[in-house]
């Protein structure tokens with residue numbers, strides 16, 4: 081089983097449960113960025129896989145997806161640690177999905193301590209608008 | 212000099228608190244060792260051969276006297292009373308205890324310093340010309356640019372888990388003292404035909420096991436496009452860079468595998484996509500940063516005390532001849548303090564020495580110091596009239612070695628003495644070479660000659676770009692030193708060529724001596740520097756001296 085996490089902590093229901101299966105897509109980290117536009121047509125939930133927490137490609141993919149105007153749900157899925165929560169949110173993800181073992185090892189308060197991800201952010205200071 | 216805004220100070224304080232918690236969460240098991248590793252690395256904490264090492268950023272090599280005094284305090288309180296200045300404008304403390312590190316970081320924050328992104332697969336501490344703001348040949352001060360990049364790259368959410376480390380260097384002078392062609396991105400500040408300021412952007416340079424001279428990816432980038440363009444380059448590489456083999460992950464390999472034209476096209480595409488995300492506020496911040504780097508008020512005074520000492524004191528004269536460079540303001544000089552005393556560890560300074568240098572900067576140098584990538588300390592703005600007093604104080608502290616740019620001003624990586632990756636010693640080799648040439652009293656006769664030594668193929672000692680490069684390898688359990696000649700770290704960047712088979716540890720100093728003897732007999736005059744003689748005569752005479760006709764040296768003597 082997996083646990084969903086957002087700024088309010090561990091979720092008990094999935095906010096995307098209403099979304100049709102055809103409107104969902106899972107993207108691996110090696111997704112060709114040139115294909116993103118086609119892949120996202122008609123999608124409302126995009127899950128980007130993090131096979132290992134040290135593989136940072138998902139951050140760039142999320143940013144690009146948002147820069148191309150995608151307004152739907154964006155979820156990071158796999159090995160993401162609490163220390164990365166601020167980066168996840170700043171890159172444009174809405175929430176995180178991790179497995180139960182990791183959720184047990186890194187309990188809710190460790191994630192909540194990064195829920196203030198909008199504070200102390202050099203990027204918003206330097207850009208003057210949302211990335 | 213740049214002063215932290217409230218934003219910067221709050222950022223560093225929060226970051227330190229986070230790291231303190233991460234250390235605790237490692238201890239209670241919330242974080243595995245694998246997960247803790249990149250987190251400690253992005254806070255400058257590295258695991259070496261014998262202990263942890265804390266690498267502290269000295270952004271673009273600039274610091275004031277209070278900061279240097281605090282480094283002295285940290286060295287005494289939590290380390291063994293000294294620090295090691297590196298080739299990347301950092302200082303390393305080699306013996307901290309894990310539980311002390313959060314306190315050390317707080318002590319750094321008190322003087323507006325940090326260790327953020329000095330390690331790990333992140334954008335590292337940005338480096339710049341160590342003569343910035345002082346050099347006579349400068350077009351523009353590169354430090355405001357470096358500070359802007361520091362802020363942009365700090366905690367950048369997209370770039371904390373890159374394929375590998377990423378290094379950026381900036382120069383504002385045509386005489387490249389920042390080795391921009393050997394960085395992942397090198398920026399040269401230029402003006403276009405219309406007189407507008409901007410950058411030539413060089414990408415994919417690097418040393419390491421595959422040395423590559425960087426290539427121009429954009430010949431003129433307008434100043435205001437800098438951050439989005441950098442973001443485009445790093446973003447393209449973050450997806451494209453290889454993660455299957457850490458020796459193929461640097462951007463120089465990505466550029467090699469895809470070709471510079473393909474990379475350029477991808478970067479321009481990405482740039483077009485993300486450019487609108489920057490509203491221009493970065494340029495307002497940039498203007499504020501620039502005002503922080505306004506030059507000090509230079510005094511107009513008589514240089515007679517300098518002229519007298521120069522005439523009468525031969526020790527002072529020889530120091531002045533080697534250790535001073537031209538300053539843009541009349542009557543002033545840039546003074547370099549050598550951390551390469553013959554027989555000492557290159558780049559090390561004791562806490563007491565740090566305090567002496569801090570005092571001199573406060574008293575005579577507009578409170579500014581610089582760290583050079585050649586591991587020396589620079590007093591960038593001193594009036595010539597004060598130099599005799601400065602020299603006297605340095606002499607007393609064992610800091611008046613007159614060897615900047617000379618054969619004993621050696622860059623050496625930590626090597627087997629500290630580094631877990633080393634295949635050979637490098638510091639002791641540097642010490643032996645320096646001591647030997649000091650005995651021979653040949654140093655000043657030989658003139659400008661740069662020796663650079665690395666203890667393994669990762670090339671932290673920049674041996675590829677040394678006029679004489681030395682690479683220590685392990686050959687079946689025995690140290691073997693490979694020599695390269697003709698490397699150049701300046702705007703004429705070149706990778707040195709191998710002479711041939713390596714030398715054992717006890718053969719390396721005699722081999723260097725034979726190379727130097729060959730240069731002295733081949734050069735047209737004392738005005739022809741080693742690198743120019745090598746360019747003219749090529750490898751052959753040096754090869755012969757090293758490997759053939761073994762008795763040649765005896766005959767010549």
Ligand code: SF4
Pocket residue numbers: 624625626627630631632633634665666667668669670671672
């Ligand atoms: S060159 Fe090798 S031995 Fe020297 S510091 Fe770098 S990794 Fe260590």
